Amino acid sequence: MRQITVIEHLLIHQKASPMATGRFTRLLNELILAAKIISREVNKAGLVDVLGFTGETNVQGEQVQKLDDYANRVIIHRMQRAGVLCAMASEENADLIEIPDKFDTGDYILIFDPLDGSSNIDVNVSIGTIFSIFKRKNSTQSVTLSDVLQKGAQQVAAGYFIYGSSTMMVYTTGNGVHGFTLDPSVGEFLLSHPDIKIPEQGKIYSVNESYWHYWDEKTREVVSYFKSPQNERGRPYSLRYIGSLVADFHRNLLYGGIFMYPADKKDPKKPSGKLRLLCEANPMALIVEHAGGMAIDGRRRILDIEPQELHQRVPLFIGSKKDVQKVAEIFGK
Numbered sequence: 001m002r003q004i005t006v007i008e009h010l011l012i013h014q015k016a017s018p019m020a021t022g023r024f025t026r027l028l029n030e031l032i033l034a035a036k037i038i039s040r041e042v043n044k045a046g047l048v049d050v051l052g053f054t055g056e057t058n059v060q061g062e063q064v065q066k067l068d069d070y071a072n073r074v075i076i077h078r079m080q081r082a083g084v085l086c087a088m089a090s091e092e093n094a095d096l097i098e099i100p101d102k103f104d105t106g107d108y109i110l111i112f113d114p115l116d117g118s119s120n121i122d123v124n125v126s127i128g129t130i131f132s133i134f135k136r137k138n139s140t141q142s143v144t145l146s147d148v149l150q151k152g153a154q155q156v157a158a159g160y161f162i163y164g165s166s167t168m169m170v171y172t173t174g175n176g177v178h179g180f181t182l183d184p185s186v187g188e189f190l191l192s193h194p195d196i197k198i199p200e201q202g203k204i205y206s207v208n209e210s211y212w213h214y215w216d217e218k219t220r221e222v223v224s225y226f227k228s229p230q231n232e233r234g235r236p237y238s239l240r241y242i243g244s245l246v247a248d249f250h251r252n253l254l255y256g257g258i259f260m261y262p263a264d265k266k267d268p269k270k271p272s273g274k275l276r277l278l279c280e281a282n283p284m285a286l287i288v289e290h291a292g293g294m295a296i297d298g299r300r301r302i303l304d305i306e307p308q309e310l311h312q313r314v315p316l317f318i319g320s321k322k323d324v325q326k327v328a329e330i331f332g333k
C-alpha cells in the first residue's frame, strides 16, 4: 500500500486550492517538525527521573525545562524562522508574539496551545498540541491585535497533535478532516484516518462532573439528559473524562459523543468556563464541523463568536451533531 505523508496528501487533494501554495506547505512542514521534536521529548518524560535529572541541569549541562515551556519554545523558535508568519499567539504568552525584523515574514497567523493537558504528563496520560491558522486581513500595515482577533469561521486551517499510545496529527484546511500517525521508524506522519466523520449521535459524554454544584440549572439539565435512561437514546451515555482536551476530543471524534466544559462559578475570575476561545475552542470547532459535528457555547456557534481578547474563555459543548443540538435545545428553552 502506498504510504502518504501529510504534505503529499495536501498537495494531491488541494491542487486547485489556495492552501497548496508553497508558503502554506512551508508553514505546515515547520509545525510538523516542531511536533516531532515535542513528541520525542514527551516520550522521554518518564526517563528524566530514572536518569536522575532531578536538579536544574541535565547531564549535558542544559536546563531541564517544564515540558509545556519547552514545547512553547520549540514552536516559537521554528515558526519565527519559517518566513511565512506575521505573528503568533500562544496559550503560554500573555501578548502577541511578533516576528523579529531579522526574519522574513508572511501573511499567516499561528495561534497555538503548545502542550494542552500538561498536568497529565507525569502520569503518562495523552496530551496534545493544538493549532489554529488565520490569514491577516490587511497586509499593508504592521500586524495588530485586531488581525489576530478574528472569528473562528475565518480560520484557514486547524488541527492538533496528540501524544498518545502513538503520536497522531489531525487537521483540516476546510476540505475534510484527516488523521496521520507518526511512524517513528521513518519519522513521518502517514495517512491513517482519511476523511474522518464523527457519528451523528454518540454514546459518550465527557465533562468534569465534580463541578455540578457550580453549574446553573440549564447546565445541570444538559448533563442530567445524557445520564438519563429516558433520553432520546433510551439509555444513559457512558461517561469518559480524561481531563486532557485533545485526548477527550479525539476519542469522541472517532467514537461519537459530546465533550462539555460549561461555564461555572468555581472561580469568580473565570466565569465563562476554562477553555480558551482562540487556542482551544476555535480549532476544535473547525475540525468538528468539517467532520459533520457541531460546537456551541450553549447558544452560539463557537465559530461565529467575535473575540474581544487574546485569552478569552468560552463555555464549550462540542461533538456529535444530535448531541450538541440537544444542548442548544435545552439552553434555548
Ligand code: AHM
Pocket (backbone or CB within 6 Å): 091, 113, 115, 116, 117, 118, 119, 208, 243, 244, 245, 246, 261, 274
Ligand atoms: P491547560 O491548557 O492548562 O492544560 O488546561 C486545559 C485542560 C484541558 O485539556 C482539559 O479539558 C481541562 O483543562 C480539564 O480541566 P478540569 O481539570 O477543570 O476538568
Ligand code: MG
Pocket (backbone or CB within 6 Å): 091, 113, 115, 116, 117, 280
Ligand atoms: Mg490548554
